Amino acid sequence: MIDIHCHILPEVDDGSPSLEHSLIMLQKQxxxxxxxxxxxxxxxxxxxxxxxxxxxxxxKVLKEKTKQRGxxxxxxxxxxxxxxxxxxxxxxxxxxxxxxxxxxxxxxALPTPIEEVVYDLSRRGFIPIVAHVERYExxxxxxxxxxxxxxxxLQMNASAAMNQDHKVRKGIVPKLLKNxxxxxxxxDSHNIMTRVPNLKLAYDYLKGSLRPEYLEQIFYTNAKKLxx
Amino acid sequence: xxxxxxxxNEISLVDLFKILRNNIVLITVLTLLIGLIAALYAFLIVDxxxxxxxxxxxxxxxxxxSSTDFDLINAQRLLATAADLISxxxxxxxxxxxxxxxxxxxQLKDGLTVTSSNTSYFINVSFISDDLIExxxxxxxxxxxxxxxxxxxxxxxxxNIIRTSFAKDGVYEAPNKPLYVxxxxxxxxxxxxxxxxxxxxFNNTFRTKDQLEAAFGIQVxxxxxxxxxxxAKKHEAx
Amino acid sequence: MKRxxxxxxxxxxxxxxxxxxxVTKEQPLSYVSESFQKVIINLDYANIDGNFKVIQFTxxxxxxxxxxxxxxxxxxxxxxxxxxxxxDLDLRKPKLHxxxxxxxRQGLNDYLSGKLEIKDLVRHSDxxxxxxxxxxxKTSAVVNVLEAKKLHDLIxxxxxxYDYVLLDTPPVIAVSDALYVAKLADGxxxxxxxxxxxxxxxxxxxxxxxxxxxxxLGTVLIQVNLxxxxxxxxxxxxxxxxx
Numbered sequence: 001m002i003d004i005h006c007h008i009l010p011e012v013d014d015g016s017p018s019l020e021h022s023l024i025m026l027q028k029q030x031x032x033x034x035x036x037x038x039x040x041x042x043x044x045x046x047x048x049x050x051x052x053x054x055x056x057x058x059x060k061v062l063k064e065k066t067k068q069r070g071x072x073x074x075x076x077x078x079x080x081x082x083x084x085x086x087x088x089x090x091x092x093x094x095x096x097x098x099x100x101x102x103x104x105x106x107x108x109a110l111p112t113p114i115e116e117v118v119y120d121l122s123r124r125g126f127i128p129i130v131a132h133v134e135r136y137e138x139x140x141x142x143x144x145x146x147x148x149x150x151x152x153x154l155q156m157n158a159s160a161a162m163n164q165d166h167k168v169r170k171g172i173v174p175k176l177l178k179n180x181x182x183x184x185x186x187x188d189s190h191n192i193m194t195r196v197p198n199l200k201l202a203y204d205y206l207k208g209s210l211r212p213e214y215l216e217q218i219f220y221t222n223a224k225k226l227x228x
Numbered sequence: 229x230x231x232x233x234x235x236x237n238e239i240s241l242v243d244l245f246k247i248l249r250n251n252i253v254l255i256t257v258l259t260l261l262i263g264l265i266a267a268l269y270a271f272l273i274v275d276x277x278x279x280x281x282x283x284x285x286x287x288x289x290x291x292x293x294s295s296t297d298f299d300l301i302n303a304q305r306l307l308a309t310a311a312d313l314i315s316x317x318x319x320x321x322x323x324x325x326x327x328x329x330x331x332x333x334x335q336l337k338d339g340l341t342v343t344s345s346n347t348s349y350f351i352n353v354s355f356i357s358d359d360l361i362e363x364x365x366x367x368x369x370x371x372x373x374x375x376x377x378x379x380x381x382x383x384x385x386x387x388n389i390i391r392t393s394f395a396k397d398g399v400y401e402a403p404n405k406p407l408y409v410x411x412x413x414x415x416x417x418x419x420x421x422x423x424x425x426x427x428x429x430f431n432n433t434f435r436t437k438d439q440l441e442a443a444f445g446i447q448v449x450x451x452x453x454x455x456x457x458x459x460a461k462k463h464e465a466x
Numbered sequence: 467m468k469r470x471x472x473x474x475x476x477x478x479x480x481x482x483x484x485x486x487x488x489v490t491k492e493q494p495l496s497y498v499s500e501s502f503q504k505v506i507i508n509l510d511y512a513n514i515d516g517n518f519k520v521i522q523f524t525x526x527x528x529x530x531x532x533x534x535x536x537x538x539x540x541x542x543x544x545x546x547x548x549x550x551x552x553x554d555l556d557l558r559k560p561k562l563h564x565x566x567x568x569x570x571r572q573g574l575n576d577y578l579s580g581k582l583e584i585k586d587l588v589r590h591s592d593x594x595x596x597x598x599x600x601x602x603x604k605t606s607a608v609v610n611v612l613e614a615k616k617l618h619d620l621i622x623x624x625x626x627x628y629d630y631v632l633l634d635t636p637p638v639i640a641v642s643d644a645l646y647v648a649k650l651a652d653g654x655x656x657x658x659x660x661x662x663x664x665x666x667x668x669x670x671x672x673x674x675x676x677x678x679x680x681x682x683l684g685t686v687l688i689q690v691n692l693x694x695x696x697x698x699x700x701x702x703x704x705x706x707x708x709x
Contacts, residue, residue: 432665433662452535453691454692
C-alpha cells in the first residue's frame with residue numbers, strides 16, 4: 001500500500017511534533033504493510049510553521065534517520081496546498097514528488113468553486129488531487145463527477161472510509177465509494193495518539209464491500225504513478 | 229409590435245390533439261386506474277343482491293245486483309287492500325318468526341316490493357336480498373303469511389287471495405358490474421383529459437416558434453433542437 | 467445546448483456540460499447543424515446592409531445554452547470564410563474558456579487593467595477556426611469594466627478587423643450587465659430555451675431591452691425537444707438526420 005497524504009514530516013505544521021514521533025509513525029506504517037509514503041505538510045495554511053526550504057531539509061534528515069533505524073519504507077516529499085484564490089503561486093514547487101500531481105485542500109464549509117480551480121490547474125498542465133473530498137459539505141454527487149470530468153482526482157481519508165469521521169455528512173462516503181469516484185485512500189495522519197496511520201485498518205474494512213481491482217487501485221496502483 | 233404582448237388564446241383542433249397525444253400516458257394510466265378501482269369495487273366490495281318474485285291473484289266477487297261504478301271502485305279498493313295487507317307489520321312479523329330471520333319488520337319491508345296493477349287483479353310480490361335462497365323463501369313466506377292472515381281475519385278477502393306462482397331462486401339484481409367498470413373507465417378518462425388540459429393551461433413557457441414570434445413580433449431566426457454528445461471524450465490523466 | 471439528462475446519464479452520473487464539443491463540427495450533417503445554418507441565412511437577410519457586425523447574445527435565465535449556441539454559430543460562420551472574434555463578456559460566470567479548453571487567465575480583465583498586451587489578448591483557435599477573447603481573472607468591479615472606455619475602444623478596434631464580433635453576456639434578468647454591453651453592440655440576438663423560462667420572465671427581459679432602446683435582431687428558440695413534435699414547423703424529425 002502507498003500513503004499519499006500524511007503529516008509525518010516533523011515540526012513543520014500541526015502534524016508530527018518531533019523526529020522521534022515521525023519515526024514511530026513510520027514504523028506503524030511499515031507494520032501496516034505500507035511500502036511508500038508521500039509526506040504532505042500543510043502549505044499556504046495557518047498551521048504552516050516552516051518554509052518550503054525547511055521542508056526539504058527536514059525531509060533529508062528524516063530519510064537518513066529512517067534508514068538508520070532500519071525502517072524499510074520509501075519516502076517522498078509533497079505538500080497539501082490550501083487553495084487561496086487571491087494567490088497565484090508556482091504550484092510546481094509544491095507538487096507531489098516533483099510530478100505534475102498537486103494535492104489541494106479547500107474550505108470545508110465555505111462554498112468554493114472547486115471544479116473551476118481544478119479545471120484551471122489541469123489546463124495549466126497539472127493533475128489536481130482534491131484532499132479528503134468527503135469533507136466538503138457543499139458538493140453534490142454531480143459536483144464530484146464534474147470535478148473528475150474537469151481533470152481532478154479525489155482522495156478520501158481512511159478514517160472517513162471507515163465511518164469514523166463524524167464531521168462528514170451522512171451517506172456521502174458510501175455513495176462516493178459505491179460509484180467508484182474515489183481515486184486514493186490516504187491516512188492524513190498527524191500523530192500517534194489521535195490521528196494514527198490506519199491504512200491497513202481501512203483496507204480490511206473495505207475489503208468486503210469493494211471490487212478487488214478497485215480496492216487495489218485506490219490503495220496502491222493509482223498512487224504508484226506519483227512515485228515513478 | 230408591442231400590441232401583441234398578450235398571447236393570443238386561439239387553439240386549433242390540431243393543438244388539442246397534440247395536447248392529448250403528449251399526455252397519452254397520463255390519460256391511459258388514469259383511465260385504467262379508475263376503471264380498475266371501479267371494477268374492484270363492483271366485483272369485490274359491493275355485495276351482490278338477488279331478487280325473487282311471485283304473483284298472487286285477488287278474486288273480486290262480482291255482485292250482479294250492484295252498479296258497475298261501484299264494482300270498479302270496490303275492486304280497486306280490494307286490490308289495494310290486499311296489497312297493503314301483504315306488507316303489514318303483522319304479516320311481516322309472522323314471516324320473521326316462521327323463518328327465524330335476523331331482520332326487523334322495517335328492514336324486511338325495505339326489501340319488499342308489492343305492486344298491483346290498474347288493469348288486472350294480479351299482485352306481484354318481490355324481495356331483494358343478498359342471498360338468492362333467502363329471497364325466494366321470503367317471498368313465499370310473505371305470501372303464505374298474507375294469505376293466512378287474510379283467510380283468518382279479513383272477511384272481504386277470505387279465500388280470495390290466491391297464490392298463482394311460487395318464487396324461484398333469486399335472480400341477480402345488482403350491482404351492474406359492466407356498468408360500474410364502464411363508468412370507472414369514463415371517469416378516469418375524463419379526469420386524465422382534464423388534468424392534461426389544465427397542465428397545458430398553466431404551462432407558461434414558450435414551446436413553439438410561432439408562440440415566440442406572436443408574443444413579441446420579433447423575427448425568430450431559427451429553431452435549434454437538443455442534441456447529444458456522440459463520443460465520450462474522457463479526460464486523459466497525463 | 468444542454469441536453470436533457472437522459473435516464474442513462476442519471477444512472478451513470480455523467481455531467482452534461484461539454485462546452486468543448488461542437489455539434490456543428492462533430493455532426494455536420496445532422497439536423498441540428500442544419501438548423502444552425504438556417505439561423506445564419508436568416509441573419510444574413512436581416513444584415514443585408516452589413517450594419518450588424520457586433521452582435522450580442524443574451525437570454526432570460528442562466529444556463530439556457532447561450533455559450534454553446536454562440537460557439538457553434540461562430541464555428542459555422544468561420545467555416546463560411548467569415549472572420550469571427552468571440553468575446554466573453556459574461557464576467558460573472560465566464561464559460562468561453564471551456565469551449566477552447568484553456569484556463570481562464572490572461573484575458574479581458576487583465577488587458578483592461580493594463581497587465582496584458584492586445585496581441586496576447588486575442589487568441590486563435592485552429593480547431594474552431596476563429597479568434598476569441600476570454601474574460602480572464604474574475605473581478606468584482608464588473609460594471610466598471612463594462613463601462614470602461616478601453617473596452618469600448620477595443621470593440622471598435624475589433625469591429626474593423628473582423629466580419630463578426632460576437633459577445634457572450636449574462637442573462638438579462640439576473641443582472642444589468644447585458645444592458646451595459648448593449649451600448650457596445652450593434653444588435654442583440656435573444657435566445658429562448660424551450661420549456662425553461664416562464665413567458666412572463668421572457669417578456670420582462672425583452673421589454674427591458676426594448677425600453678433601453680436596444681435593437682433586437684431576432685430571437686432563436688433553442689433546446690427544442692423534437693420528440694414532442696412541438697417546435698412549430700409542424701412535422702417530426704429525429705435529430706439523426708444522416709450519420
